[in-house]
Amino acid sequence: MMKALALAPRGFVFRDVLHLNRLSARVRVEWRTRDVHPWDQNVPPGRRSELFRDQAMRDTDAAILRLFDVLPDIDAIDVRVLEPHPPNRLILAGTVAREDAVAAQALASPRMRLAMMGVRCRTNDGRLEPLESTDVTRNESGKLRARSTAP
Numbered sequence: 282m283m284k285a286l287a288l289a290p291r292g293f294v295f296r297d298v299l300h301l302n303r304l305s306a307r308v309r310v311e312w313r314t315r316d317v318h319p320w321d322q323n324v325p326p327g328r329r330s331e332l333f334r335d336q337a338m339r340d341t342d343a344a345i346l347r348l349f350d351v352l353p354d355i356d357a358i359d360v361r362v363l364e365p366h367p368p369n370r371l372i373l374a375g376t377v378a379r380e381d382a383v384a385a386q387a388l389a390s391p392r393m394r395l396a397m398m399g400v401r402c403r404t405n406d407g408r409l410e411p412l413e414s415t416d417v418t419r420n421e422s423g424k425l426r427a428r429s430t431a432p
Contacts, residue, residue: 306354311361313369314340330408335391337362337373337409341400342391345377355379360400370411375400 283301290297314337317324321332341362348358362373377398385397395402403410 304354305356306352307357307359308348308352308355309359309361310348311363312344313363313365314372316365327407330406334404334407334409338391338395338402341373342394345382345398345400346386349379349382364411372409372411373400373402374412 286299286301288299317329317332317336321329324332341360345358345360349355357376357378359376360374361371363369364372373395375395375398377400381398385394388394388397401412403412
């Protein structure tokens with residue numbers, strides 16, 4: 282960044298340079314979540330859905346924190362999490378600001394942490410449901426937000 286701002290000084294002007302006041306960077310990341318553990322493939326469908334939901338949320342929570350750890354200059358991450366199998370529909374989405382991720386760590390529940398970070402999902406009887414394209418919008422600051430689907 283400093284090289285980009287290091288313009289040639291104009292003649293005879295001392296310290297005639299551009300000074301960086303602030304830098305902001307943002308990342309967009311999309312991944313397919315893991316399916317339930319192979320050991321749990323034969324559990325009843327309702328329980329399997331719960332295990333999948335919990336695993337997807339724990340994985341997403343952990344991945345977001347790791348991304349901020351390995352990318353210290355990033356201020357926000359647009360997150361899109363897809364189903365593990367085709368058609369790989371969107372099941373979790375949002376824009377997470379670094380300060381929101383840090384603040385949410387005080388919460389015990391991964392689901393609540395994700396909600397406080399701005400990551401949204403739809404559930405029905407304990408199952409993650411796909412987010413429709415109309416469920417995900419951008420607010421005035423450009424953050425991805427899932428519209429509430431509660432009655």
